[in-house]
Amino acid sequence: MDTQVIVVGAGPVGLLLAAELRLGGVETVVLERLAAPSTASRASTLHARTMEFFDQRGLAAELGTPPNDGAGHFGGLPLDLGGLDTRYPGQWKVLQARTEELLHARATDLGARILRGHLVTGLRQHPDHVEVEAQGPAGPVRLRAAYLVGCDGEESTVRQLAGIDFPGAAADKELLRADVDGIDIPGRRFERFPTGMAVAARRPDGVTRVMVHEFAFRPAPRTGPPAFAEVAAAWARVTGEAIGHGTPLWVNAFDNTCRQAARYRLGRVLLAGDAAHQQMPVGGQALNLGLQDAANLGWKLAAEVRGRAPAGLLDSYHDERHPVAERVLAGITAQSHLLLGGAEVDGLRAVFAELLTLDGVAEHLASGIAGLDVRYPLGPGDHPLLGARLPAFELATGPQRGDVLRLLRTGRGLLLALSGDEDRTARLAAELRPWAGRVDLAAGWPGHGTGADLAGHDLLVRPDGHVVWADTSGALGPALLRWFGAPTGD
Template structure:
């Protein structure tokens, strides 16, 4: 049955997001926080319950924290890291690079979907997008739903529909990269009783990994140079995985209860562009690679947080010229670095004894703090620095994320953290009592108070102990990255506000 359409599309959405994985759900929440009328389409009748991902990087954890979501995961296990199997002692680094382990992807999806329900965002299950056409003022999305064919109009369409993205293909965007050269198998087992190998172990024929997923469920992962993942995953048999595991470890898992099996390869590709007119791509639709350090979903979540406030600003009418273009200019290079580091880790981790001299050199190099920090930052996501422009100044924090766990003491004596200031996904101007030109800074920020929060607070460590190492004043974008910081002057603050938050609407002077 064909659904009758309204000629004028009076109830047009601000944005339609395709794909109800973690990335699509996160983007929808970001858009709703920005005041956008958004809906999520997903072709499955219900969440799959499968979990290729089982955790997320430090920066992804910080992003969830910035929106008040991290506590919803409960007590999490903070995991030690590595680069291609070469251990990095995170405890020796000044910044906290520890990732989160043991959170199945379906749990992340449950938490994000509950968040969307609280925000009033609808997730339309069993709605498979089949096509779209761009119009002068938006996009008409075609879909097959429970009642048959339908269409819905929106100002923008975002494809968060994974590695085989239909939206990317329909947009004619090339997916450039390298074909598979090797593969890995994995299985989630109950009662396996395997020895834990959380970052993997080399074997004569490849690599094996084992770790507890949740409630007695173990995940085993195998890279066996004698096996190739089948082109059709449905033909994969657990006996193949169990036989390989026993051959490589001497442990039998044949009698374990099997929850799920899958396979994947080192195929590495990146979308040539992340945008085509009113169409955007986010997450696996833009980049795929061999899993290494829980980076895939984590980078996708950061893609979503980068795009969300910019798209919301555009729909609200206050976005400065070129703001939407910075999504690709900022995130495409991050994707390029992701491709490079995962390919490097694959070579380091999964090749044979011929790579052992390089592994030995890497073990020595990671004992150097600068090397350890560089490699850890690649995997954790804490090394991302955006170009804030020459007009923003020269502060060393410019473009970097501000640690959301940093403590603040408010004028009334209460305490909060940087993350607490970002829950609403708005810009923040933070001014400390010691800031030079504090009155001018506050007066300038007051002109943007419809989209930027003005906060007066002092840096604090434990309790009321001052922490004087923080900037006396700064501007944060909604994604938590520093766009301006004192002692660069108020004129530079105004330039930064105009660049990221558009034309001032005026405000009440602060005296």
């Protein structure tokens, strides 16, 4: 075997996955067709759940304090994201190139090998390994590994070579975007005109990002970005303003194609990120959804490769993440109707705007966009945190206070003994001993804030930060076996 896992694609999802695999102690090679990292202007928003996960791994601090904007939207209708119950409310403005730089450093620091200039062209599955062919800078390359993960974007070669279906809906709506210098037009946020919708936002450097959609336009597949003249003409038709004299710095089009891989795993091949789901990048959810796939998959695949995974653990990646993306895609589809529909959606928009004023409705939609509402259907038991992510809180141990999320930096599981009962904690410690090296124990008392509600309970947390057992779920042993496998003394 040349390595244990091959990741195809050094986009944000492939890089985070490579880092997580290395944290789990697995040899990882990333094959990337581009010779150098992309500097293209793409996603610019990290949502709360992604920031929490970065915090769990000690990465959030490396981003400094990015600009934060609580003013979100749902299909163009204003939606506050700043009031959510998280350490990271709001939208964190981080350019995708910066996120990729951070994750690249993390993956390589942990020992992932990233081979650039390698275009994957072939793939064969065998009973005990997978073999991949790539065109490298010095000619064809053949590599073998136990598993391969396609993080190679929406056109995923891996998905096609593996023969995984990608059902869904083709685009029937399109938006044109451009960053333009030398124009002076009014700022507008999802402003509706009789024939279309327009957005204009001027950056501090004087460049204006314009985005325009014509209600009646039916897109055809494109082979490259639109000409700036096309954007300027659409802008003029919709708003009546001229921007054609400006200097375009970046021009791009995107549409409402909505597809999802039928399965995220086929034998020794898995998919994550845009390779697994293609969606309109409205509300900045596309990138965040993919990063959370990587967080879910990394530790499971590492356990599988190291022979520690209990039966079914690797398949739980599809079982957990496919429904999450299905729901996000449904939300994005709803938003695309509200945002890009013409006069026929005016009534729907009015009803939605009214609903958003009702108690709990805006919060419900906002926590979905932020990725905070993910609750995997895990049992037994009815503790409110079962399946949900562990919220951040201060943990007091004697006179010491520490941040509970720091305890997840190791990439191991975590048993939180919060009962304050020394005998009970000692019994848990004894029960946990055979899993030493896979699950850490921390005993203490939650400080003020969210954690105070947890006092008196014991919780088992997976390496991705999701709670899989509480003392109300019955005995601890079966949960340790289910998530961390039979103890082998390693």
